Amino acid sequence: MxxxxxxxxxxxxxxxxxxxxxxxxxxxxxxxxxxxxxxxxxxDARLLERASQAILTGNNQYSPMTGLPILREAIANLIARHYDRKVSALDEITVTSGASEAIFDAIAALVHHGDEVILFDPAYDLYEPAVTLAGGICKRVTLAAPEFRPDWQAFSELLTDKTRLVLINTPHNPTGTCWKAEDLESLWQAVASRDIYVLSDEVYEFIHFGESAVSIHKHSELSKRSLVVSSFGKSFHLTGWKVGYIVAPAALTAELRKVHQFVSFCTATPLQQALAEHLLALPEASAxxxxxxxxxxxxxxxxxxxxxxxxxxxxxxxxxxxxxxxxxxxxxxxxxxxxxxxxxxxxxxxxxxxxxxxxxxxxxxxxxxxxxxxxxxxxxxxxxx
Ligand SMILES: Cc1ncc(COP(=O)(O)O)c(C=O)c1O
Structure with a gap:
């Protein structure tokens, strides 16, 4: 054989x-x-200096599985300042090895065999394989060129008793479009009475032109059943560092941490330390x-x-x-x-x-x-x- x-x-x-x-x-x-x-x-050269210092001064062992407390606090402050949302650094924020790991962990934790997951086509290429590996089935709503606006009627028609998760991404790769507040409201109206979670990929959250970008963080209802993913790779020009984070209510966070602790356990400690110090020193760095x-x-x-x-x-x-x-x-x-x-x-x-x-x-x-x-x-x- x-x-x-x-x-x-x-x-x-x-x-x-x-x-x-x-x-x-x-x-x-x-x-x-x-x-x-x-x-x-x-x-930013100051960030590189902080990372070098973090290595030289001994931050080289495993960090806590959920992320360095100082970094989770800095993330909580960032979310409070930017979105006026209070999240617990203790049990609602998890630092991951890039947004990719966060998305993978969330899907692996929430999607059971035979569950349906709705995504919007075109979609970032990681989503479907992650759903497939979890035994889920992807259903896609097409975003039609040139506007690539979500069609909420088509979305509603895909909802079944098996729908477990909706995956959204705004600002959107590859189309460069941003959702509007009314899109989040339409999403909420469609899922409110169902047992469905939302995984919101917001890695380009600070890169939007014109109106301020909408975010699940700002939707008081959706945020109660959503997981929001961000990436320091995008926000600080550090794609090779692969440091991201995911924010979700405590019950969802507890489940995704069960996966995270066996996928990576923790993310490079000196890089977390450097990012935390940078955010503390320059809270408006991404502005x-x-x-x-x-x-x-x-x-x-x-x-x-x-x-x-x-x-x-x-x-x-x-x-x-x-x-x-x-x-x-x-x-x-x-x-x-x-x-x-x-x-x-x-x-x-x-x-x-x-x-x-x-x-x-x-x-x-x-x-x-x-x-x-x-x-x-x-x-x-x-x-x-
Ligand atoms: C929409 C989207 N989500 C997630 C990622 C992955 O981010 P990270 O490099 O932090 O894993 C990317 C990277 O290009 C992306 O474009």
């Missing part, structure tokens, strides 16, 4: 992600990489993030204004969608391969975020968490197509 003949994959349709493929292709071709979502500029990224968004949009790409609205996140239908009839995966080869710019095809991408949708995603020079160089290349 060989391993391959006896091995039945639990995730047969999952391969190497497009992010890994496009980044590798960009490196191979020497292309400008606007595909994967990470900054090409350094984080300027929206204007910082808005400028980058505008630099990219202005530089592409005369190109043959059509720019879709971008209300939040650091992703800009481009419709390329005036340039090519290729499907979006083939177009991204062509683009990296011909224009020297790596992008992400939006169809990879869908279970069933709409026919003839010709949309790619660019990450603008880059130096302005990088954005201008990329836009110059794209404008020549």
């Amino acid at each position: 060989t391993i391959s003949s006896s091995l039945t994959s639990k995730l047969p349709s999952v391969g190497t992600t497009i992010f890994t493929r496009m980044s590798a292709l960009a490196a191979e071709k020497g292309a400008i990489n606007l595909s994967q979502g990470f900054p090409d500029f350094p984080p 300027g993030l929206a204007s910082f990224y808005q400028r980058k968004r505008d630099v990219l949009r202005d530089a592409l204004a005369n190109s043959r790409f059509q720019l879709l609205p971008c209300e939040g996140t650091y992703f800009q969608l481009l419709d390329y239908s005036q340039i090519s009839d290729l499907d979006d995966v083939a177009f991204c391969e062509w683009l990296v080869d011909q224009a020297g710019v790596a992008a992400i095809p939006v169809s990879v975020f869908y279970q069933q991408a709409p026919d003839n949708q010709r949309i790619i995603r660019l990450c603008f968490a880059k130096e302005e020079g990088t954005l201008l160089d990329a836009a110059k290349r794209l404008s020549q197509l």
Whole structure:
């Protein structure tokens, strides 16, 4: 018996992600990489100094399983200041190894075999495999281009007695849209009388342009049955640190901690220490993030204004969608391969975020968490197509 003949994959349709493929292709071709979502500029030097000091001064052993108390207190203060919501650092906040681990823990803890989970299509690529591994079944509501607004009638039609969890994400990757207060209200009206939890992925919470972003933290009813996920990777330009956190009522937190303690037990202690000290020293550190990224968004949009790409609205996140239908009839995966080869710019095809991408949708995603020079160089290349 060989391993391959006896091995039945639990995730047969999952391969190497497009992010890994496009980044590798960009490196191979020497292309400008606007595909994967990470900054090409350094984080705040004071944060790096704090992390070095934390290592040198001996913060190198396991932290408490739930996260360093000083960091959980700092997170509670951040939520109180930003959302006017009081949460308990003791039993409602858990520090995790990135938002990814938090999402995984929550799904593993709450979804039983045969439970249904509703997500909005396109969706971040981690959600479905996590639900599948937990034995759950994903049901998807399509967000239709170019507005990508949730259709609450379609959502209500998917609700059954088996629906256990709804997964939402605002500001939204990949579309760059932000939900409105009335969306949360529609969600609440649809689930209020049912035994359903909400997992709200708010990793881009501080990157929104225009109106202030809505959050489950601000909805007094939904927050009582929701888990809200955030990522310091996004808020402090530290995607490689993989430090995130999840906020949920004590009963839900107790369940997800049962998973967290066996998945990672704790997150790198010196990084937690550094983030806690940074938040204490600079409580408003994330306040300027929206204007910082808005400028980058505008630099990219202005530089592409005369190109043959059509720019879709971008209300939040650091992703800009481009419709390329005036340039090519290729499907979006083939177009991204062509683009990296011909224009020297790596992008992400939006169809990879869908279970069933709409026919003839010709949309790619660019990450603008880059130096302005990088954005201008990329836009110059794209404008020549
Ligand atoms: C919508 C969304 N959720 C979660 C994550 C994962 O965050 P982390 O790197 O903190 O695990 C990402 C990262 O790109 C994301 O875009």
